[in-house]
Amino acid sequence: MKGVYHNLDIIYSQLNADYFQNQIQTSVTWGKWGSSRRQTYSIRLGSYDASRRLITIHPAMDQASVPRICVSRIVYHEMLHQKHPVRHKNGRRLVHTAIFREDEKIFLGAELADQWFQQNLERILRHRPIHLKNWTNVLTV
Numbered sequence: 480m481k482g483v484y485h486n487l488d489i490i491y492s493q494l495n496a497d498y499f500q501n502q503i504q505t506s507v508t509w510g511k512w513g514s515s516r517r518q519t520y521s522i523r524l525g526s527y528d529a530s531r532r533l534i535t536i537h538p539a540m541d542q543a544s545v546p547r548i549c550v551s552r553i554v555y556h557e558m559l560h561q562k563h564p565v566r567h568k569n570g571r572r573l574v575h576t577a578i579f580r581e582d583e584k585i586f587l588g589a590e591l592a593d594q595w596f597q598q599n600l601e602r603i604l605r606h607r608p609i610h611l612k613n614w615t616n617v618l619t620v
């Protein structure tokens with residue numbers, strides 16, 4: 480799905496070729512603004528819905544100031560969720576297993592991307608697209 484600044488389909492296809500031998504089969508889409516307000520306490524930049532084979536990326540990532548490698552970093556993580564499905568062991572859900580984390584390290588630039596998130600995450604989440612800013616103004620009058 481094409482955003483304003485980042486095209487998720489292109490990012491996804493490239494990752495699939497580079498890291499997964501094109502074995503991953505999901506769709507990838509931008510999340511919607513508005514539903515993200517309740518996520519103040521646990522920010523999720525991406526999610527994977529196994530039943531719908533759908534990766535959703537937080538719309539705050541679609542900004543000119545967000546490096547493409549950071550968008551890739553999140554899409555890559557969500558693609559790993561298809562490669563390593565949730566397992567159940569003794570009633571526990573195993574999601575980010577040791578092997579998942581090992582695979583996550585293979586991504587080139589992971590450390591740089593994570594560093595960038597540490598320094599910029601709050602700023603990009605404060606951002607709102609212009610049309611939503613206007614909308615908020617109308618509501619508070």
Ligand SMILES: [Zn+2]
Nearest residue numbers: 556557560575
């Ligand atoms: Zn995850």
